[in-house]
Amino acid sequence: MSPEVNDAANDDAGGDPGTVRPGGRTARVRAAVLRTAGDALAEHGFARLDLADVARRADVGKSTVYRRWGTVAGLVADLLTDMAEQSLPRTETGSLLGDLRANAELVRSTLADPRQGALFKAVIAAATTDARTAESLHRFYEIRVAEWAPCVEHAVLRGELPKGTDPYEVIRAVSAPLYYRLLTSDAPLDEAAGARAAEAAAAAAKAGVYA
Template structure:
């Protein structure tokens, strides 16, 4: 989620518990990217991670519990926002990060699997919502700073602007076979900025 961050399990510091969690989450992410949510199996993930099945069952309890923890880990490790002093450049950086994430073979497949799982599993859906809430909250200050600089109306809702940047990219990713390139990402950012400047995302609107 550079899926809007580093690969799961690669940043967390030492300790056996942390190493086990990192290995299991990496294995879970690989398994989801390869076969989707429906084929996840805790015993297979334990084998991939080279840890005991008992450890995995005791700590996570279920596939949905493991996926929820994977999403938590992805949110915790996501890359910080870019601050350039220009709203358009900030949001282009955001859009390009989303674009790179979704077009990465492993990460794109992982996100498709997680989104599919969230449509039929409430716990996964809650975890996915928390993931995106974390990402939107991380990037919202770029919009708040633009308001302070006078680039946008004072009552602009920063969270709605950030959502408007990535929403077209996810729609294209999930509904077409079209190539998702940097030019597409830049257009998404430009459209969000133009709409924000026009007052579309003010709270009164």
């Protein structure tokens, strides 16, 4: 085992699976493993994800991977946490439609990416049968929706939306048609699809659907 892996393993001894200390070798090992896990998920799906294979492909000691993440579900949970933390922050344009278009474009471009789209398909499929993966996926979306909810709250304060509008439901309404197209159709996720999703959510919110 390399000195880097030895040091990372020693840093993590006694910690809970999936937890890491920031910075240094530990951070580099975590980044390498999560990147490799994401690649493997996109290529082969959750059912064929294997900790030993991830360790080999990431050039990290197998014992380090098992000690830190414990299970495939633990590794996927950490991957989703990292994805939520690394995702771009919200864009505020000064108008509800502008903000929702920015949100839709972020979601659309992510799902349209061959690697990221395949990765989300794999995780969503796994969440239907694995409780921990489902919990991790729910937490991922809670973080991302909460990041964008203030755009709706600010639109209410500007008078663009009725008082009492549920910001979380509006943000979910932007993403919903894009995920539906990803999972049920081979139609391209182009910019027009993102624009339609944003415009539909904005129109519904202005009509009081989410109040």
